[in-house]
Amino acid sequence: MRALAQDPTDKAQIASARGLVKIYGKGEAAVRALDGVDVDLARGELTAIMGPSGSGKSTLMHCMAGLDTATAGSIVVDGLDIGRMNQRKLTSLRRTRIGFVFQAFNLIPTLTAEENITLPLDIARAPLDREWFDAVVDAVGLRDRLDHRPSELSGGQQQRVACARALVSRPSVIFADEPTGNLDSRSAAEVLSFLRRSVDELGQSVVMVTHDPTAASYAHRVLFLADGRLVGEVQDPTRETVLDALRLYGDAGHDEREHGHVAPAGTAPSPHHEPALEGGRHAALDAAAVAAPADTVER
Numbered sequence: 450m451r452a453l454a455q456d457p458t459d460k461a462q463i464a465s466a467r468g469l470v471k472i473y474g475k476g477e478a479a480v481r482a483l484d485g486v487d488v489d490l491a492r493g494e495l496t497a498i499m500g501p502s503g504s505g506k507s508t509l510m511h512c513m514a515g516l517d518t519a520t521a522g523s524i525v526v527d528g529l530d531i532g533r534m535n536q537r538k539l540t541s542l543r544r545t546r547i548g549f550v551f552q553a554f555n556l557i558p559t560l561t562a563e564e565n566i567t568l569p570l571d572i573a574r575a576p577l578d579r580e581w582f583d584a585v586v587d588a589v590g591l592r593d594r595l596d597h598r599p600s601e602l603s604g605g606q607q608q609r610v611a612c613a614r615a616l617v618s619r620p621s622v623i624f625a626d627e628p629t630g631n632l633d634s635r636s637a638a639e640v641l642s643f644l645r646r647s648v649d650e651l652g653q654s655v656v657m658v659t660h661d662p663t664a665a666s667y668a669h670r671v672l673f674l675a676d677g678r679l680v681g682e683v684q685d686p687t688r689e690t691v692l693d694a695l696r697l698y699g700d701a702g703h704d705e706r707e708h709g710h711v712a713p714a715g716t717a718p719s720p721h722h723e724p725a726l727e728g729g730r731h732a733a734l735d736a737a738a739v740a741a742p743a744d745t746v747e748r
């Protein structure tokens with residue numbers, strides 16, 4: 450395993466956590482979703498987070514993205530200690546420094562692709578950097594679809610619009626939670642290629658939760674969680690090395706669940722399946738991220 454950076458505010462890390470604990474509920478019903486996680490996520494890399502269902506992947510991502518508050522431990526994102534921030538500052542951090550991509554695309558059906566992409570800037574009344582917008586649109590390959598509404602786009606194109614929307618405000622880091630969970634394998638490949646290109650060509654940092662070994666193979670590095678702990682990692686992964694690691698770290702059921710992509714345990718194998726609660730939670734989180742007020746982050 451890569452050694453933890455001495456200093457979590459190290460510029461080489463886009464996000465770091467130390468001693469992260471998250472407990473949901475109280476008393477006998479308490480669930481220890483994160484059980485002391487120390488992690489450094491490198492700037493300018495695509496990092497994938499894998500692990501069995503319930504191992505704490507989404508919780509880790511939500512805590513590190515300032516969407517959820519940790520019970521204990523510290524988190525630094527882009528040099529800012531988010532554990533010390535009040536809700537207003539967290540909202541501001543999400544608005545200015547973090548991009549989100551969720552399994553549900555969460556596009557506004559009445560807006561065109563272009564309007565959906567620029568929505569966060571419009572809400573923030575922030576100016577559009579046309580050159581950057583063009584670079585993002587070209588990287589995402591949507592130039593000839595900008596006037597289309599979501600219903601006129603394929604699932605992969607819709608998710609690429611959501612990726613472009615996450616990128617357009619030049620966030621420091623993009624957090625993507627199962628970004629290909631609703632896509633067939635071809636559309637998933639389009640989205641994953643784009644996420645990787647956004648790192649290699651546009652200098653973005655991306656952190657992605659996935660169950661899919663193929664999706665994880667697009668990453669520079671894959672982290673494995675089990676029972677709320679970080680249990681291993683693979684550098685420069687291939688699908689095979691990820692599968693080996695999954696065998697080692699306990700997501701043994703993934704092969705049976707795989708259908709182009711791997712659905713979470715306990716869910717139907719359809720690539721379009723999404724538990725209602727999960728979808729609702731993601732939609733609410735995404736709305737919170739997109740609709741946050743446009744104040745600035747105070748250091």
Ligand SMILES: Nc1ncnc2c1ncn2[C@@H]1O[C@H](COP(=O)(O)OP(=O)(O)OP(=O)(O)O)[C@@H](O)[C@H]1O
Nearest residue numbers: 473474480482501502503504505506507508509713
């Ligand atoms: N809001 C919540 N209230 C109570 N328990 C929760 C809540 N969110 C998550 N948990 C529990 O915390 C643990 C970790 O959940 P989490 O969603 O982070 O896992 P995951 O690895 O992302 O799972 P999956 O792959 O199924 O999405 C699970 O036991 C889950 O039931």
